[in-house]
Amino acid sequence: MRKRTKATSIDIAHRAGVSQATVSRVLRGSPLVNAETRRRVEEAVRALNYKVDRHASSLRTQRSGTLALLLFEEPTPDHAHINPFFLSILGSVTRACARHGQDLLVSFQQLSDDWHADYEDSMKADGLILLGYGDYRLYRDKLDALVAQGTRFVRWGAVQPDQPGISIGCDNAHGGRLVGEHLAALGRRRVAFLGSASRGYPEFLDRYRGCEAALQVAGLALDPALQVDADSSEEAGYTAAMALVERGQPFDAVFAASDLIAIGAIRALAEKGLRVPEDVAVVGFDDIPTARFTNPSLTTVVQDTARAGELLVETLLKLVKGEAAESVTLPAQLVVRRSSGAAAG
Amino acid sequence: MRKRTKATSIDIAHRAGVSQATVSRVLRGSPLVNAETRRRVEEAVRALNYKVDRHASSLRTQRSGTLALLLFEEPTPDHAHINPFFLSILGSVTRACARHGQDLLVSFQQLSDDWHADYEDSMKADGLILLGYGDYRLYRDKLDALVAQGTRFVRWGAVQPDQPGISIGCDNAHGGRLVGEHLAALGRRRVAFLGSASRGYPEFLDRYRGCEAALQVAGLALDPALQVDADSSEEAGYTAAMALVERGQPFDAVFAASDLIAIGAIRALAEKGLRVPEDVAVVGFDDIPTARFTNPSLTTVVQDTARAGELLVETLLKLVKGEAAESVTLPAQLVVRRSSGAAAG
DNA sequence: CTGAAAGCGCTTACAG
DNA sequence: CTGAAAGCGCTTACAG
Numbered sequence: 001m002r003k004r005t006k007a008t009s010i011d012i013a014h015r016a017g018v019s020q021a022t023v024s025r026v027l028r029g030s031p032l033v034n035a036e037t038r039r040r041v042e043e044a045v046r047a048l049n050y051k052v053d054r055h056a057s058s059l060r061t062q063r064s065g066t067l068a069l070l071l072f073e074e075p076t077p078d079h080a081h082i083n084p085f086f087l088s089i090l091g092s093v094t095r096a097c098a099r100h101g102q103d104l105l106v107s108f109q110q111l112s113d114d115w116h117a118d119y120e121d122s123m124k125a126d127g128l129i130l131l132g133y134g135d136y137r138l139y140r141d142k143l144d145a146l147v148a149q150g151t152r153f154v155r156w157g158a159v160q161p162d163q164p165g166i167s168i169g170c171d172n173a174h175g176g177r178l179v180g181e182h183l184a185a186l187g188r189r190r191v192a193f194l195g196s197a198s199r200g201y202p203e204f205l206d207r208y209r210g211c212e213a214a215l216q217v218a219g220l221a222l223d224p225a226l227q228v229d230a231d232s233s234e235e236a237g238y239t240a241a242m243a244l245v246e247r248g249q250p251f252d253a254v255f256a257a258s259d260l261i262a263i264g265a266i267r268a269l270a271e272k273g274l275r276v277p278e279d280v281a282v283v284g285f286d287d288i289p290t291a292r293f294t295n296p297s298l299t300t301v302v303q304d305t306a307r308a309g310e311l312l313v314e315t316l317l318k319l320v321k322g323e324a325a326e327s328v329t330l331p332a333q334l335v336v337r338r339s340s341g342a343a344a345g
Numbered sequence: 346m347r348k349r350t351k352a353t354s355i356d357i358a359h360r361a362g363v364s365q366a367t368v369s370r371v372l373r374g375s376p377l378v379n380a381e382t383r384r385r386v387e388e389a390v391r392a393l394n395y396k397v398d399r400h401a402s403s404l405r406t407q408r409s410g411t412l413a414l415l416l417f418e419e420p421t422p423d424h425a426h427i428n429p430f431f432l433s434i435l436g437s438v439t440r441a442c443a444r445h446g447q448d449l450l451v452s453f454q455q456l457s458d459d460w461h462a463d464y465e466d467s468m469k470a471d472g473l474i475l476l477g478y479g480d481y482r483l484y485r486d487k488l489d490a491l492v493a494q495g496t497r498f499v500r501w502g503a504v505q506p507d508q509p510g511i512s513i514g515c516d517n518a519h520g521g522r523l524v525g526e527h528l529a530a531l532g533r534r535r536v537a538f539l540g541s542a543s544r545g546y547p548e549f550l551d552r553y554r555g556c557e558a559a560l561q562v563a564g565l566a567l568d569p570a571l572q573v574d575a576d577s578s579e580e581a582g583y584t585a586a587m588a589l590v591e592r593g594q595p596f597d598a599v600f601a602a603s604d605l606i607a608i609g610a611i612r613a614l615a616e617k618g619l620r621v622p623e624d625v626a627v628v629g630f631d632d633i634p635t636a637r638f639t640n641p642s643l644t645t646v647v648q649d650t651a652r653a654g655e656l657l658v659e660t661l662l663k664l665v666k667g668e669a670a671e672s673v674t675l676p677a678q679l680v681v682r683r684s685s686g687a688a689a690g
Numbered sequence: 691c692t693g694a695a696a697g698c699g700c701t702t703a704c705a706g
Numbered sequence: 707c708t709g710a711a712a713g714c715g716c717t718t719a720c721a722g
Contacts, residue, residue: 008714008715010715020715020716025691025717025718032692053715055403057717060697060715084432087432094451108440108443108450122398123398172717210486234634270640293611295611295615364708364710366702366708366709369700370707378707382707400699402701402703642720
């Protein structure tokens with residue numbers, strides 16, 4: 001392999017007949033530089049295919065121009081099995097980073113790992129984006145540690161009044177309400193909930209409570225006997241739905257806390273001889289790409305992932321610059337497809 | 346927000362009562378250092394929560410300790426829609442990077458973007474991992490440019506004799522053969538192929554040819570009239586299957602070039618009143634997580650993504666160190682589920 | 691508008 | 707085994 005000889009700003013300076021400092025000014029876009037000087041430098045930069053050395057620049061400025069995204073995947077040790085919903089946020093985060101001229105370091109972590117004291121101290125990144133489901137109670141202490149260290153971070157997740165740091169999240173309660181209203185309007189009376197509706201999973205809990213509130217308005221209840229814990233995977237959805245059927249309690253609708261859970265549940269219901277949506281209406285949450293192609297297609301709640309990624313990056317960059325920033329709750333929206341039995345495609 | 350004051354190696358040196366050079370030796374694991382000295386330094390490092398500044402270190406050593414993964418997503422401009430198969434490689438790559446003490450920069454690119462001359466010159470990364478489907482012919486020129494520049498990179502994709510650089514790929518031809526044999530053994534006579542089987546998509550083409558070869562052994566043909574182009578998405582699979590049915594040519598099996606295509610195809614077939622697997626057997630490729638939960642569950646070909654990620658990283662690190670490295674083809678394996686109509690779960 | 695110079699925080703030959 | 711010193715390639719006050 002050919003040895004690479006990188007051009008430095010000194011090479012550019014020689015070629016353009018200016019000082020190295022001037023080269024640096026041009027590359028940083030300083031307004032001081034004479035137009036003709038600028039032109040000569042830019043010409044030399046092109047000719048030598050010069051790129052500013054990121055490390056030298058960062059060392060000098062004490063800014064890395066890099067954000068780190070940590071993706072937690074607590075329950076499942078199976079790498080293949082990352083929730084596509086997070087993937088779609090990851091996609092929009094990479095795009096937002098590109099727009100803002102930031103590089104993105106990505107790392108998958110266990111919630112239990114020692115991630116809370118690394119990236120920023122080693123200057124690898126100016127700030128952290130935290131993403132992932134997992135028991136919030138495990139999480140909480142680490143967030144407190146981040147705040148105590150002064151680490152700049154933004155988290156995707158439920159916006160709660162007492163939480164450490166800043167979150168960007170979806171209006172899960174409203175999403176749940178939409179589902180409850182939809183099922184009630186379709187005449188479903190006994191709605192089951194598949195997902196861990198506890199304080200450890202605030203997003204799921206909010207979805208649960210939102211649905212419950214809507215059902216109450218319709219004179220219905222979300223019977224705790226029809227709730228089964230599940231983390232966000234097809235596997236867990238399948239197991240939970242099997243358990244639900246075996247409880248023997250009648251139900252005519254399933255609100256799955258995520259699309260993956262819904263997909264597993266549909267499979268389990270089919271195996272138990274229950275028809276979706278005739279016998280059981282099924283509604284998910286997230287609107288992952290596959291939701292349109294399940295059989296039957298899945299009624300679900302869309303979260304605006306494009307906006308989410310943009311907001312995560314923008315908010316974090318504000319913190320990095322020392323500006324004020326605040327948590328944001330994004331709206332949720334119902335998408336009606338065939339699995340809930342409404343008259344829709 | 347509290348102002349962060351980072352400890353430097355000088356702070357550690359003071360506290361441990363040694364020179365800054367010795368601190369550096371301890372942190373780089375130099376064998377020269379006295380055990381007691383080492384202990385004192387380590388103690389100071391812990392006490393001050395010191396982390397080596399990555400940029401200073403990289404500037405000095407001219408090594409960034411970072412790899413960059415570029416993910417191409419040519420045909421679909423929809424960020425939400427990254428092939429889960431690549432996601433699973435991404436997952437195993439991040440893990441492999443962690444094991445090798447490398448950071449990973451991730452960027453989603455259009456095949457047409459200007460990615461071929463950036464990461465390495467700016468020292469952001471020591472090497473590149475290239476991932477993604479897309480027209481290989483568009484790709485080819487850029488790969489040549491990378492080689493000419495001396496950029497170190499490894500590509501996930503078909504291993505071909507004349508290609509620039511190094512690839513890690515799956516034995517697509519063998520995978521295709523397994524599918525052909527499976528369908529022939531089940532008595533299917535008219536096998537359709539959904540996917541772009543052209544020189545621009547060497548993976549798909551290899552799958553096509555492998556299947557064709559196996560069918561020929563069984564005295565059957567892969568009728569070109571039953572081939573419909575599709576890139577790797579549910580959408581494309583749906584559209585392609587619709588087009589196939591409308592051609593009016595009889596067929597009793599579909600080999601979809603990827604699981605996403607298969608999922609879209611199953612949906613289309615159902616809408617056209619064709620039963621899977623009774624009327625049409627469907628087989629995919631990739632074994633994405635959802636494949637076990639489609640309705641019916643999907644017979645497909647597994648690629649070893651865990652090994653793939655490990656090999657991509659290991660091979661790239663060899664190149665970075667200036668060692669010899671070579672392309673590798675990984676084995677493919679058939680997973681029989683219900684969509685092909687065999688007697689399996 | 692431009693140049694000379696200091697310094698960001700490390701690593702590593704060199705000398706002892 | 708350890709320290710003093712040079713230098714990686716930039717950025718930015720400072721002086722002109």
